[in-house]
Amino acid sequence: MSDATGPNQENGEGLVAHLIDHFKKEWQLYVMLLPTIAWLVVFLYKPMYGLQIAFKDYSIFRGISGSPWVGFEHFETLFQSEQFIRALKNTVIISFYTLIFGFPVPIFLALMFNEVLNRWFKKTSQTIVYLPHFISSVIIAGIVMTAFSPSAGIINTFLGWFGVEPIYFLTKPEWFRPIFIGTGIWQEAGFQSIVYLAAIAGVSPTLYESAVVDGASRWQMMWKITLPSILPTIIIMLIIRIGNILEVSFEMIILLYQPATYETADVVNTFIYRQGIQGGQYDLAAAAGLFNAVVAFVLVISANTISKRFSRTSLW
Amino acid sequence: MPGVRLDGIVKKYGAVQVVHGIDLVVEEGEFVVLVGPSGCGKSTTLRMIAGLEDISGGSLTIDERVMNSVAPKDRDVAMVFQNYALYPHLNVADNIAFGLRIRKESKDKIASAVEEVAGILGLTPYLERRPADLSGGQRQRVAMGRAIVRRPKVFLFDEPLSNLDAKLRTQMRAEIKRLHNRLGATSIYVTHDQVEAMTLADRIVVMHDGRIEQIGSPMDLFLNPANTFVAGFLGSPPMNMFTATVVAGPNGPVAEFHGQSLELPNLDALEIGSEITLGVRPEFVQLNDDPNAPGVKVDVDLVETLGSEALIHATLNGSPFVIRTETISRAPSNAAQQSFTIAPELLRIFDVETGVALPGQEVAVPENAA
DSSP: OOOTTOHHHHHHHHHHHHHHHHHHHSHHHHHHHHHHHHHIIIIIIGGGGGGGGGGBOOOTTTHHHHSOBOTTHHHHHHHHOHHHHHHHHHHHHHHHHIIIIITHHHHHHHHHHHHOOOHHHHHHHHHHHHGGGGSOHHHHHHHHHHHTOTTTOHHHHHHHHTTOOOOOGGGOHHHHHHHHHHHHHHHHHHHHHHHHHHHHHTSOHHHHHHHHHHTOOHHHHIIIIIHHHTHHHHHHHHHHHHHTTTOOOHHHHHHHOOGGGHHHHOOHHHHHIIIIIITOOHHHHHHHHHHHHHHHHHHHHHHHHHHHHHHSOOOO | OEEEEEEEEEEEETTEEEEEEEEEEEETTOEEEEEOSTTSSHHHHHHHHHTSSOOOEEEEEETTEEOTTSOGGGTTEEEEOTTTTOOTTSOHHHHHHHHHHHTTOOHHHHHHHHHHHHHHHTOGGGTTSOGGGSOHHHHHHHHHHHHHTTOOSEEEEESTTTTSOHHHHHHHHHHHHHHHHHHOOEEEEEESOHHHHHHHOSEEEEEETTEEEEEEOHHHHHHSOSBHHHHHHSSSSOOEEEEEEEEEETTEEEEEETTEEEEOOOOTTOOTTOEEEEEEOGGGOEEOSSTTSSSEEEEEEEEEEOSSEEEEEEEETTEEEEEEEESSSSOOOOOSEEEEEOOGGGOEEEETTTOBBOTTOOOOOOGGGO
């Protein structure tokens, strides 16, 4: 016969009593927490209920609970679909290049801003590089289309000075990825550098003073003090970035791609959009979305574990 | 030979002048402590010597070379900071080696220098640890290791023990003194802690409001403070000071205050009828066994027993008056009133208006205490 007042139960009661006691003392903090919890429940946890349609033959008329289960049928369809495999391949390639080329840029920008001594120049250049972040993706896409236009675009005009024939950049699959990745870097690198600038601001000034007395140059201080000091922030940002690796900027792709560039431009999210929203295959789109989420989950866990083991820095 | 020489050093931030023309000569191998309350300009002076602050006026000479415009790295100084300034991403060995690596010394030289310094400071078992895995005292030793590994001409210490607890501070104080005795390098040490100043210094420089108030050996400053500021700053508890009037007594001048009196030393500068500020060190007071015996009477407020000694907090005509007394041979009485005497030559007499000590009352510093 089990003891109803065993240690576990006592511990449990102790914890509840402790929580109640804590709530009474700090109720204001819990009240402040409520909106965030409500947001998480409504927008992140409740929609998870709908994930089950990835395993059902979903019909709007029968509803989620009324639709019959089909197991992994949609996943089989996805992996037999050339379009999905192409979208997955493009997602991985674009994400990989964005990570390789786009991730270091904000770090370099922050390091450079930190070295600028003239306050006016520093503020002006920071404003200029932050600005694209605040411009709507539609306008950014418009700017890109104009810039790469074969008739009046600045790029083709420039190339024309050297006798190069106009290139139809946005209709050529081989140019889509560089233009898309470059646009993303131009739009977000400045704003992303704020995180690193904040981390740099947290480095103790005495570390630099001590290095100055030791004879370090500004260059040496940047490499030997600033960069290692913000490394934990860099790693945290990298883990977050890896978690979002399959989340390629959906709006920008939709705005810039066209059937001629699907070969290199179509990604999982645009595939989901076309199949799910335009084609009405919500169950197939949900399966693709779930696959995306599971891969992201595995990636973020792996990145966090690796980081914890090798650099002592981790997200949790 | 002077190791460091400051001639009329001035520091201004815009229109605000924080250091007002400091003159100081630190001899080679000397340990000089700059002491004073917060905001007195001691750290600013040290940072000007290090090259971390520009010098607004005057001249700084290190090893007979004017250093005003010389970069910090070329001054051959090393600095130990209050918050240690250790690189959190480097282990102890790499922290110590940092300065040598920056100067592109050979790997062998760096390895042997780190090993030697770690041995001196007892850091050998911790060379692979990062600063976060060390205690406060160990971190401070690493900071000192970083300084001594380069064998600079001058060591600068900016309140290096302020972040340590009292027990560790006492230990580290002794270690710094031992290290200085061993290395014999010119050292300039900034602190607001007078105990650190008294125990470490060959000479103390007392600063106040960006000016030097007095320079001298610890005992000289303790026995012969030049003014009321130094008298009140050095000594724990500080010197008791109160106003008195000089009157003629049967054996010479006498200080009279609120119906009580104390015999004064015979000084030429004393004028009968003038007002003086009288300074009485708490430890120079001789308590009478009988509270009603002739002497100055104080009303006891509180007795703090510290172990081998006790502090009697009393009031003398309404003003606070502290007496330090030993407890082993004579337990402090709990009587509501105590009476004391003091040898006239142990009194310190200051001008009541300027606060400057009257001339002719210097007490000889015992030779072994200088």
